[in-house]
Amino acid sequence: MAADKAVMVNPTRVDPAKIIAGCRIITLPKIADIRGNLSFVEGERHIPFVIRRAYWIYDVPGGALRGGHAYYKLEEFIIAASGAFDVVVDNGSERQVVQLNRSYFGLYVPSMVWRQIENFSSNSVTLILGSLPYSEADYLRDYETFARLRHEGCK
Numbered sequence: 001m002a003a004d005k006a007v008m009v010n011p012t013r014v015d016p017a018k019i020i021a022g023c024r025i026i027t028l029p030k031i032a033d034i035r036g037n038l039s040f041v042e043g044e045r046h047i048p049f050v051i052r053r054a055y056w057i058y059d060v061p062g063g064a065l066r067g068g069h070a071y072y073k074l075e076e077f078i079i080a081a082s083g084a085f086d087v088v089v090d091n092g093s094e095r096q097v098v099q100l101n102r103s104y105f106g107l108y109v110p111s112m113v114w115r116q117i118e119n120f121s122s123n124s125v126t127l128i129l130g131s132l133p134y135s136e137a138d139y140l141r142d143y144e145t146f147a148r149l150r151h152e153g154c155k
């Protein structure tokens with residue numbers, strides 16, 4: 001990632017309007033119950049897209065990084081189904097770190113945002129809901145190309 005400084009954003013207090021590049025924390029319903037809490041998410045109701053795919057990242061060894069790319073079209077909603085991790089989001093000139101550490105909220109990440117997931121706690125599970133089926137052609141894996149496209153898009 002090119003940006004030098006990361007801003008730590010605490011999702012329990014952050015103003016969602018302050019997260020860069022259209023990313024925002026979305027708090028999901030939480031049905032508290034002495035038998036265990038329950039949360040849920042519906043596409044086009046709680047998150048702004050139809051859910052076409054779900055995948056999850058688990059058994060992450062200490063110090064590992066995931067992601068490190070953007071998508072041309074894919075929108076995502078990232079939830080810490082278990083444990084905690086940091087999502088680094090980058091708009092081509094600014095970068096923020098959003099910590100996800102509860103399973104009743106998540107981070108919406110629109111297309112054309114560079115994102116990386118890191119600092120995984122042990123036994124964390126990263127659940128990612130996506131707006132499209134998997135397509136390698138949708139990945140933007142070169143940061144310089146990403147930043148150039150972002151800057152061109154801002155003109």
Ligand code: TYD
Pocket residue numbers: 053055065066067068069134
């Ligand atoms: P990738 O998205 O590159 O992982 P990360 O960004 O976390 O490093 O995916 C890793 C591999 O898994 C890659 O070979 C493609 C495959 N994959 C699928 O086949 N389907 C999927 O839905 C995803 C997310 C990945």
